[in-house]
Amino acid sequence: MLNRRTLLAATAASVAASTLPGFAASSFAFDHGTFYVTIVSDGHLLLPTSFLAPDAPAAEREPLLKAAGQIGEQFNSPTNMTLIATGQDLILVDMGSGDRFMPTAGKLWENLKTTGIEKTKITKVIFTHGHPDHLWGVVDELDELVLPDATFFVASAEWDFWGGENATRGLPAERAGFVTGARRNYAAIKEKVKMIKAGDEIVAGLRVINTPGHTQGHISFELAGGDGLIVGGDVLTHPLISFEHPEWKPIADHVPDLAITTRRKLLDRLASDRSKFIGFHLPYPGVGTVDRKDSAYRFVPVT
Numbered sequence: 001m002l003n004r005r006t007l008l009a010a011t012a013a014s015v016a017a018s019t020l021p022g023f024a025a026s027s028f029a030f031d032h033g034t035f036y037v038t039i040v041s042d043g044h045l046l047l048p049t050s051f052l053a054p055d056a057p058a059a060e061r062e063p064l065l066k067a068a069g070q071i072g073e074q075f076n077s078p079t080n081m082t083l084i085a086t087g088q089d090l091i092l093v094d095m096g097s098g099d100r101f102m103p104t105a106g107k108l109w110e111n112l113k114t115t116g117i118e119k120t121k122i123t124k125v126i127f128t129h130g131h132p133d134h135l136w137g138v139v140d141e142l143d144e145l146v147l148p149d150a151t152f153f154v155a156s157a158e159w160d161f162w163g164g165e166n167a168t169r170g171l172p173a174e175r176a177g178f179v180t181g182a183r184r185n186y187a188a189i190k191e192k193v194k195m196i197k198a199g200d201e202i203v204a205g206l207r208v209i210n211t212p213g214h215t216q217g218h219i220s221f222e223l224a225g226g227d228g229l230i231v232g233g234d235v236l237t238h239p240l241i242s243f244e245h246p247e248w249k250p251i252a253d254h255v256p257d258l259a260i261t262t263r264r265k266l267l268d269r270l271a272s273d274r275s276k277f278i279g280f281h282l283p284y285p286g287v288g289t290v291d292r293k294d295s296a297y298r299f300v301p302v303t
């Protein structure tokens with residue numbers, strides 16, 4: 001039985017280490033209903049600051065970037081991996097970048113060691129979407145599955161998008177290689193993949209919700225218990241911009257207007273029902289709640 005008791009002993013050691021100067025926190029864990037949730041870093045992405053809402057008025061954009069410490073030409077975007085233990089299952093949300101995307105990312109398995117969680121215990125992998133930092137960790141340097149015994153779950157809309165001709169039509173330059181990579185990794189799991197859609201339950205209390213726009217078939221996962229918890233992938237990616245200006249358009253969104261609608265809907269829900277939210281690219285561990293602020297919102301990280 002994988003639960004808080006069996007995982008906690010090992011986690012406690014890493015939490016202690018993370019409080020020492022010079023040690024980056026490598027894992028953060030908490031109970032949620034019948035689930036035990038651990039957040040492990042996959043490292044970070046190094047991205048052009050110009051990707052962050054270039055459509056926004058400069059006079060409004062600059063102060064927010066400054067407040068987020070993003071004053072250079074590039075910024076670090078954290079990558080938070082979520083592991084969910086429940087009953088006999090250990091479920092990983094997304095698989096990180098692997099070793100072919102960026103040298104600063106693909107650190108999941110290295111960081112997982114400090115938690116005492118063995119990767120061979122992972123029974124299921126559920127994907128929010130098919131971008132490199134979420135999918136390319138499926139295979140190792142020899143193109144072999146890193147988790148050969150796991151079952152994989154992909155939204156059918158996302159699977160169809162990357163496999164279809166719309167994926168390459170009008171592809172922006174910064175996404176060159178994304179299609180090849182998505183197809184390579186999807187091909188590697190095709191014998192072990194299950195297609196999912198909004199409303200499907202992966203295990204008792206863990207349900208798929210539709211959050212399209214960042215990509216055509218982007219999904220999130222809702223965990224029952226307490227006020228609720230949403231593992232939200234890349235719906236809300238910036239700790240200030242996504243919450244204060246959900247109407248601004250980050251370069252990474254495939255369908256910008258749909259992404260705005262999805263952000264607004266999710267933010268309204270989070271501020272109303274007080275669900276916890278886990279953001280893949282929010283500052284580690286990326287867990288928090290959402291408050292209303294003026295006509296928009298504010299992210300309140302857990303402490």
Ligand SMILES: [Zn+2]
Nearest residue numbers: 131133234280
């Ligand atoms: Zn991402």
